[in-house]
Each structure stands twice: as C-alpha cells, then as structure tokens.
Amino acid sequence: MQRSILSEEILWQAVLQRDPAFEGLVFYGVSSTGIYCRPTCSSRKPQRDRVCFFDSAAAAEAAGYRPCKRCVPQEAIAPDANVAKVLAVCRYLETQVDSIPTLAELGHTTAMSPTHLQRTFKQIVGVTPFQYADALRIERLKQHLRQGETIADALYETGYGASSRLYEKAPKQLGMTPATYQRAGEGKxxxxxxxxxxxxxxxxxxxxxxxxxxxxxxxxxxxxxxxxxxxxxxxxxxxxxxxxxxxxxxxxxxxxxxxxxxxGGVQALPALPIDVQATAFQIRVWEALRAIPLGTTASYSDIAQQIGQPKSVRAVARACASNPIALVIPCHRVIQKGGGLSGYRWGIDRKQELLSLEKQLAAPEKTDSDQAEG
CATH class of the missing domain: 3.30.160.70 (Methylated DNA-protein cysteine methyltransferase domain)
Incomplete structure (x- = not known):
C-alpha cells in the first residue's frame, strides 16, 4: 500500500533525527546513489525528493537498491514494539476512508489500551490518532478537489457526514473555503x-x-x-x-x-490575528514561539521539550526557518542551547537588533522618584 504524505513525513523526521526507535522498521533509499540505509545512518542526509521508504531491507533490495557500507542495513535489528504498533495504526487509519475509527477500535487492532495508545501515539507522531486521521481526511479531500470533482462528491468520498462540518474547519485546515481551494486560490x-x-x-x-x-x-x-x-x-x-x-x-x-x-521601540506587539497554512507540527512549534515572553529567549531544545518531542530539535529548527510571519511569530527569540545566535531567515543582524529591542521594551520604566533617586 502506498503511504500517505503524512506517514512519509513521520518517517522523514525519523531519518533527519536519526531516531533509533525506528530501527528495523523503516529503511530509506536514495535514488541518486542507488543505496539504502537505516534511519540512524550517520551519512550526510539526502534531499527529500530523492528519498523513498521501505518496510524491510529485502524490499529495498528488491527495488534495486544496494545496502550502505557504513550502516550495514541488511543486518537484523529488533524493532521497538511501541513504534511498530504506532506505524501499524497509521497504516490502518490510511485505509479507513468512510469514517474515523474510535480509540477503542484502534486499541483492539494493536492490543493496546485506548489510554496507552493515545499517549504513545502522540509521543511518537506528535498529534493524537484523531488529529492524524482528520488530517488524512483533509489530504484526501484536497486530492479529490484538485482532480476536478464536485464538492458534494468529494465530501462523500472522504467521509464527511455533512458539509457544515467541513466548512467549520476549512479556514484553519485549507486556509480558504473548499470552493476557493478547488480553484487553486483564484479570487482570494x-x-x-x-x-x-x-x-x-x-x-x-x-x-x-x-x-x-x-x-x-x-x-x-x-x-x-x-x-x-x-x-x-x-x-x-x-x-x-x-x-x-x-x-x-x-x-x-x-x-x-x-x-x-x-x-520603533514604542510598544510591544499585541496578539495580532494570523491566517497561515501549516502542518500540525509547525502549528505547535509556532504556538510555542508566541508563548516565549518578551525580552527572553529559548533554545531549540527548549521548544522541542515544551511541545513534548524532545528528539525533534532539528524539526523545530526547520519549523522556525519556514515561519511566514516574521515578528508576530517570534522565531527570532530562539537561540542555540549555549546562548549563541543561530540562523535567522531574515538575517542574523536583524535577529540581534530585535533581541536588543525587546530587552528595552521589556525593561520596567523608571518612575519620577526612581529617576530622582538615581
């Protein structure tokens, strides 16, 4: 079965993070070299568009890929049972087109209690099973609309019981109404x-x-x-x-x-409204950025810890780099763990200026008596 974009993103994050929890469960092939590797391979990471994923070393070799001499992926490693079950849930959800299964149903398919499944799934994937399944449904809807289907047919094919349920979520998940999305944003x-x-x-x-x-x-x-x-x-x-x-x-x-x-240093920014399209992971990172107090900073690892994914430091850095709303989503407040300034989409000099500016804005104003005593 072909994986969805969402499940491939999970595997790609595992590769980028060299996550040992995915050992024995996924292998990635690189089309430009014809080599396949473990997710933990220490070799330089390839470009995303050159990567494909396999469930086994045998599958990679059957597709014509040679094993990497550095990580030796053909040697068996016992997989993590929890990760294996979570990936099985992802595959199961990808087959459920008509409805979103309950936690009890998912737990039955993996021999896990609903509570344990919910906790484990969110820890590994970053969202709950329902949020993952709902995102899959939106992904399918977009595919149907891009193929020219009517909105009514697309709703039926993707399991929406009523159009009102979709339109309530459309501004957040599509960034526009389904009809506007169907026209590739034309008229927006x-x-x-x-x-x-x-x-x-x-x-x-x-x-x-x-x-x-x-x-x-x-x-x-x-x-x-x-x-x-x-x-x-x-x-x-x-x-x-x-x-x-x-x-x-x-x-x-x-x-x-x-x-x-x-x-201009006159006042701090109020909470301005935003309208952006993003993955669930990006939204969680950006919400964490907006929670960093004025005049303070946080490290990428701090943000990863805050969103409950301590191993996702590199993914947090990418989410910061892809931030489309400078200043309002304050990615300039994220620095290296040792305190040094790291990359900034709009320039390191601007980042330093912004941090200095915010320290001034956050400093308490002196009263007349304070000035007299000083």
Missing part, C-alpha cells in the same frame, strides 16, 4: 503594504530595511523583512500566484502601525 483577496523602515534604536544604525505586511480577511498571511521593496513584492506574488493582490486598507494599516510602533 490579499491586501498588502510595503514600506521602508527607519534606522533602528538610538544609534540610528543599522536599518531594518524594508517591511512587507500582507493579510486575508482572517488575518496576517505574510510578514517579511527584506533589502528592497521589489524583492519583497516578487516573493509575495510568487507565494500567492492565484490570489488577487490589492493595496492596503484601513484595517491592514492598523496592523501595520502596531508593527511600526514595535520596531
């Missing part, structure tokens, strides 16, 4: 504004450069920092090819002003 309106920012701080150098702010009716969909206005506008057009881009309006200007006041 995105308001945007681009402005040059003044030099930052009391020294008046260096400047933050240019700022782009874009939003749908639901909230901010893109906040970017860049060197030129043209660069930022081209990136926006590339990201939202099928949408109707239009100049900003009074509501967007209010959000822009909040960002300008923040960058």
């Amino acid at each position: 309106q995105i308001r945007y504004a681009i402005m040059q920012l003044p030099p930052w701080g009391t020294t008046k150098q260096p400047s933050f450069g240019w700022l782009l702010v874009a939003a749908t009716q639901q909230g901010l969909c893109s906040v970017r920092l860049g060197e030129t206005a043209l660069e930022l506008e081209q990136e926006l057009q590339q990201e939202f090819k099928a949408a109707q881009l239009q100049p900003d309006d009074p509501e967007l200007q209010q959000w822009v002003q909040h960002l300008l006041d923040y960058l």
Whole structure:
C-alpha cells in the first residue's frame, strides 16, 4: 500500500533525527546513489525528493537498491514494539476512508489500551490518532478537489457526514473555503503594504530595511523583512500566484502601525490575528514561539521539550526557518542551547537588533522618584 504524505513525513523526521526507535522498521533509499540505509545512518542526509521508504531491507533490495557500507542495513535489528504498533495504526487509519475509527477500535487492532495508545501515539507522531486521521481526511479531500470533482462528491468520498462540518474547519485546515481551494486560490483577496523602515534604536544604525505586511480577511498571511521593496513584492506574488493582490486598507494599516510602533521601540506587539497554512507540527512549534515572553529567549531544545518531542530539535529548527510571519511569530527569540545566535531567515543582524529591542521594551520604566533617586 502506498503511504500517505503524512506517514512519509513521520518517517522523514525519523531519518533527519536519526531516531533509533525506528530501527528495523523503516529503511530509506536514495535514488541518486542507488543505496539504502537505516534511519540512524550517520551519512550526510539526502534531499527529500530523492528519498523513498521501505518496510524491510529485502524490499529495498528488491527495488534495486544496494545496502550502505557504513550502516550495514541488511543486518537484523529488533524493532521497538511501541513504534511498530504506532506505524501499524497509521497504516490502518490510511485505509479507513468512510469514517474515523474510535480509540477503542484502534486499541483492539494493536492490543493496546485506548489510554496507552493515545499517549504513545502522540509521543511518537506528535498529534493524537484523531488529529492524524482528520488530517488524512483533509489530504484526501484536497486530492479529490484538485482532480476536478464536485464538492458534494468529494465530501462523500472522504467521509464527511455533512458539509457544515467541513466548512467549520476549512479556514484553519485549507486556509480558504473548499470552493476557493478547488480553484487553486483564484479570487482570494490579499491586501498588502510595503514600506521602508527607519534606522533602528538610538544609534540610528543599522536599518531594518524594508517591511512587507500582507493579510486575508482572517488575518496576517505574510510578514517579511527584506533589502528592497521589489524583492519583497516578487516573493509575495510568487507565494500567492492565484490570489488577487490589492493595496492596503484601513484595517491592514492598523496592523501595520502596531508593527511600526514595535520596531520603533514604542510598544510591544499585541496578539495580532494570523491566517497561515501549516502542518500540525509547525502549528505547535509556532504556538510555542508566541508563548516565549518578551525580552527572553529559548533554545531549540527548549521548544522541542515544551511541545513534548524532545528528539525533534532539528524539526523545530526547520519549523522556525519556514515561519511566514516574521515578528508576530517570534522565531527570532530562539537561540542555540549555549546562548549563541543561530540562523535567522531574515538575517542574523536583524535577529540581534530585535533581541536588543525587546530587552528595552521589556525593561520596567523608571518612575519620577526612581529617576530622582538615581
């Protein structure tokens, strides 16, 4: 059976993290070399589009791949029983098109109690079995809509009992209504504004450069920092090819002003609404980032611990790097475990500026009596 995009993402994360829990349960082949490896192989990781997965060494060799001489994948290793059961649940959920099974049903198929299954599944996958199955259903719906099926037929084929249940979730899971998604986002309106920012701080150098702010009716969909206005506008057009881009309006200007006041050191950012499409893992990471207090920082391992996946440090770093909403989702507050600054999508210099700015914003203001005593 062909794996879903979701289950392959689980396996890919295991490879990136060199997770020993997946030993003996998955092997990956690299099309550019014709070699297959264990998930824990210490060799340089290939590009994702060159990787395919196998359930056994025999399956990889039957597909024409040679065993890696470094990790020797053909030598048997006893698999982790819990991971094996969780992967079996994933495969079972991928076959259930008409409905989402209950925890009791899933537990029966794996000889695990519903409570233990729920806890173990979330620990390994990062979401609950229901959230995983619901994401699978949305994935199937998207496939049917892209193939040109009517919304009614697509709903029936993917097991939605009523269209209202889908439309309630559509803005969060599709980023738009099913009808809009079916047209590849055509007609969706995105308001945007681009402005040059003044030099930052009391020294008046260096400047933050240019700022782009874009939003749908639901909230901010893109906040970017860049060197030129043209660069930022081209990136926006590339990201939202099928949408109707239009100049900003009074509501967007209010959000822009909040960002300008923040960058000017006038006030901290309020909780602005956002409208982004993301995986369940990315959403959990970004929510954790928004919970980091102003003027403080956290390490990638801190965030991994906070979301309950301590081995997912590299995946946390990738989620930070893919953040489309600069400043509002404060990925600049994440640093290396030793305290050093790590990479930042919009430049290390800007990251340092932002952290210095936030320390000033978080510092308690002196009262008149404090100043007199000082």
